[in-house]
Amino acid sequence: MSRFWHPNVARVADTLIARGHHGLIVRQPDSVRTAEEAAAAVGADPAAIVKSLVFLLDDDPILLLVSGAHRVALDRTGERLGGTLVPAPRSLVVEVTGQPVGGVAPLGHPTNLPTYIDRSLQDHGELWAAGGCTNTLFRTTYRELIRITAGVDVDVD
Template identity: 35%
Template sequence: MPLKRIQDFLIQHPDLSVTYFDQSTHTSELAAAALGVSPAQIAKTLVFLADAAPLLVVTCGDKKIDSRKLAKTVGAKKIRFADAETAETATGFPPGGVSPIGLLNEIPLYLDRSLWDFATVYTAAGTANSALPLSPDRLKELTGANVIDVCK
């Protein structure tokens, strides 16, 4: 079902296509190795709980989120990383395949400015062995996400 949501989304956007791999790409390092790019070019989608409500942050694969900066930016008192079950329930995607497009539910979505260090970034595409290449501008256009600066 997660893959079908991505495929349905892409029908509306024929300029985009998913790349599938025989091996797992569920971490930035594995995805980068499969694609032949640096881990920084992998756009990892992370699920956080901000005062118990889920939100997504997409950032470069080599970056770490500063939870204090994130809390201040989104106006939350407490930020914590979501566990795998919460992430899958909130997004409809399994860990390692969380995509910023085709989400099961509407969730606040943020793109870290670090993504603009690259002309092309690679998001997960609903499975732990897929990637969707696109520009950060196109990702912002498709998701309507806000651009923030929350990395260390």
């Protein structure tokens, strides 16, 4: 990986490659912190943007990979996952992912977070996810996302 990449991006790219993904991460000229910004940058539907969100499930951090068109229904999703679900504080997000809020990738974290993937993402042939910084994205598919994250699909609405 180029020495010009931020270490977070290099870690994400290395993890992608190690898991059989091509590892190409695209740097955007502007922020892609939100699903709307990311969708505009790559010409995609916001629903095809993968938001990497950290929650606490009964006090244990988990990662939910959610469509940019969805908000997580905390009560129903918590029930499906077998516990109480609440958003993690920003400081914990940074601690467990090593990445900034708005740039959290689905992988490449210093901790091994249990990962759940919004089932509605399968409706899109091409998905885009953050690459470890607020101006980076990589392309993937639903099936590949499940494989590279060892994620479990779940309904989040």
